[in-house]
Amino acid sequence: MSALTVRIDHKAYALNGGGVVAIEGLTFNVAANEFVCILGPSGCGKTTTLNLIAGLDKDFRGEITRGQAIAGRRLGYVFQTPRLLPWRSVTDNIAIAAGEDMKTRRKIGVLLKEVGLAGFEHAFPGQLSLGMQRRAALARAFAVEPGLLLMDEPFVSLDEETAVRLRALLMHLWREHPVTVLFVTHDSREAIQLGQRLLVLSASPARLVADLPVPLSAEERADPAAIERFRKEKLAFAAEARAPGDGAQYDAQMDRALQP
Amino acid sequence: MATVTAHMAQRTLWTGASFALLVVVWGAFAWVADNRFFPAPLPVFARMADEIARGDLFFHVGVTLWRVAASFMLALIIGSAIGIVMGLNKRLDWFFDGWLVLFLNMPALVTIILCYIWFGLNETAAMLAVAINKIPNTAVTLREGARALDRDYDEMASVFEFDVWKTFRHVTMPQLMPYIAAAARSGLALVWKIVLVVELLGRPNGVGFQLYTYFQLFDVTGILAYALAFILVVQVIEITILQPWEAAANRWRR
Numbered sequence: 001m002s003a004l005t006v007r008i009d010h011k012a013y014a015l016n017g018g019g020v021v022a023i024e025g026l027t028f029n030v031a032a033n034e035f036v037c038i039l040g041p042s043g044c045g046k047t048t049t050l051n052l053i054a055g056l057d058k059d060f061r062g063e064i065t066r067g068q069a070i071a072g073r074r075l076g077y078v079f080q081t082p083r084l085l086p087w088r089s090v091t092d093n094i095a096i097a098a099g100e101d102m103k104t105r106r107k108i109g110v111l112l113k114e115v116g117l118a119g120f121e122h123a124f125p126g127q128l129s130l131g132m133q134r135r136a137a138l139a140r141a142f143a144v145e146p147g148l149l150l151m152d153e154p155f156v157s158l159d160e161e162t163a164v165r166l167r168a169l170l171m172h173l174w175r176e177h178p179v180t181v182l183f184v185t186h187d188s189r190e191a192i193q194l195g196q197r198l199l200v201l202s203a204s205p206a207r208l209v210a211d212l213p214v215p216l217s218a219e220e221r222a223d224p225a226a227i228e229r230f231r232k233e234k235l236a237f238a239a240e241a242r243a244p245g246d247g248a249q250y251d252a253q254m255d256r257a258l259q260p
Numbered sequence: 261m262a263t264v265t266a267h268m269a270q271r272t273l274w275t276g277a278s279f280a281l282l283v284v285v286w287g288a289f290a291w292v293a294d295n296r297f298f299p300a301p302l303p304v305f306a307r308m309a310d311e312i313a314r315g316d317l318f319f320h321v322g323v324t325l326w327r328v329a330a331s332f333m334l335a336l337i338i339g340s341a342i343g344i345v346m347g348l349n350k351r352l353d354w355f356f357d358g359w360l361v362l363f364l365n366m367p368a369l370v371t372i373i374l375c376y377i378w379f380g381l382n383e384t385a386a387m388l389a390v391a392i393n394k395i396p397n398t399a400v401t402l403r404e405g406a407r408a409l410d411r412d413y414d415e416m417a418s419v420f421e422f423d424v425w426k427t428f429r430h431v432t433m434p435q436l437m438p439y440i441a442a443a444a445r446s447g448l449a450l451v452w453k454i455v456l457v458v459e460l461l462g463r464p465n466g467v468g469f470q471l472y473t474y475f476q477l478f479d480v481t482g483i484l485a486y487a488l489a490f491i492l493v494v495q496v497i498e499i500t501i502l503q504p505w506e507a508a509a510n511r512w513r514r
Contacts, residue, residue: 051415054419055418056415056418056419074421075419075420077416077419077420079412079415079416081412083412083413083415083416085413085430085431085434086512086513087434087512088430088434088512096420096422096426096430097420097421097422124511124512126512126513140420144420
């Protein structure tokens with residue numbers, strides 16, 4: 001059963017008086033409770049894709065339909081920066097989004113413990129480290145009990161150790177609270193570790209280059225060597241299976257993505 | 261905590277010493293001048309006590325304060341609304357920018373005279389005149405605030421389905437707060453000075469009216485007594501209302 005059907009025929013931006021094509025003919029489906037990673041070079045239109053799906057940007061040609069599995073359910077979004085309101089406490093930030101009644105507040109308390117923020121419920125975001133702010137943003141997204149969760153490189157600019165811990169936390173949350181996830185990243189290792197499926201995008205204008213299942217077990221995902229093997233076997237192939245006309249630019253970008 | 265208190269005590273001591281010196285200098289000049297138009301501090305303080313005892317001072321200061329408060333709120337609300345709308349809408353901003361410059365450069369006296377002529381020598385005209393003088397400043401300040409609103413937060417509010425009121429209360433207002441505080445600060449100082457002029461020109465009470473009366477009597481002691489009283493009141497408002505409010509609004513800053 002399809003949770004999300006995306007068909008973006010054409011999306012352009014006005015830039016310095018001219019137009020820049022960000023996305024051209026991007027089509028894919030996402031199944032209910034599937035964890036899909038969108039992998040592509042920086043600036044290829046990944047964030048734009050998420051914003052179109054979220055309905056933040058309605059100026060495009062195409063159609064995006066939420067299927068029955070998530071129809072009427074709320075949307076969760078973890079942005080590239082935490083985007084917490086600095087003038088509200090951690091709990092208030094989540095409560096404003098999820099609900100301010102006592103029952104929801106208790107639920108938020110439990111969720112904050114789950115993400116390891118027990119004791120920081122009343123702290124202001126500015127008093128937390130970036131990693132902790134990202135945990136709070138994660139808690140906010142799960143607190144609204146979303147049908148669809150969009151994540152835009154939510155673990156960038158963290159040290160690797162913190163990023164690893166947050167990825168594990170995300171997997172834990174996703175298992176505890178099943179939800180359809182679209183996770184955008186430019187890091188192929190991260191994509192393989194998290195995703196059940198990879199959508200590989202070309203350099204701008206974004207086009208679908210490959211749609212790969214990731215049939216790795218939980219143990220393999222925790223093993224860097226297994227991830228490396230998958231990258232060498234499947235993504236090298238994806239780089240060759242580029243859309244016609246993309247040429248050297250894409251190769252260079254993909255090579256960079258494949259470099260250790 | 262102890263050091264903070266000690267620090268505060270030390271600062272109060274310095275402020276107190278500074279004011280004491282000012283009074284001494286004033287007294288010295290008055291003694292040298294030896295002129296009835298330059299009274300020494302003591303007679304001025306005595307006059308203040310006398311006016312307080314007769315109830316006149318509190319009455320006139322109270323009336324003026326009421327006018328300041330009413331026109332200040334009026335200017336803040338209308339000015340903020342105009343500023344925010346202009347900050348958010350580029351076309352309206354282009355269109356009305358000229359008007360704003362015009363009103364910014366309109367002398368306070370002109371507005372006051374015109375208001376009295378058009379609307380009569382009454383309370384409404386007086387407050388309107390003061391508010392019109394302050395509205396352009398508030399609008400300019402709040403326009404900057406609205407221009408600086410962060411679109412990232414709007415997107416967050418939209419994704420998490422904040423309604424209009426929620427967005428205003430939790431997203432927009434806190435971002436505008438520093439600008440509103442700045443407008444309030446400069447506004448209070450401007451408004452109370454204009455209120456005195458308005459009272460002098462066409463009101464039968466208030467500090468401005470008293471100053472005018474003493475001016476006609478060449479009673480400098482009375483003029484200084486009222487001026488001093490009002491400065492004190494404004495300082496008290498600043499310390500007991502504006503500063504704590506600003507501190508509370510900025511609690512989240514590190």
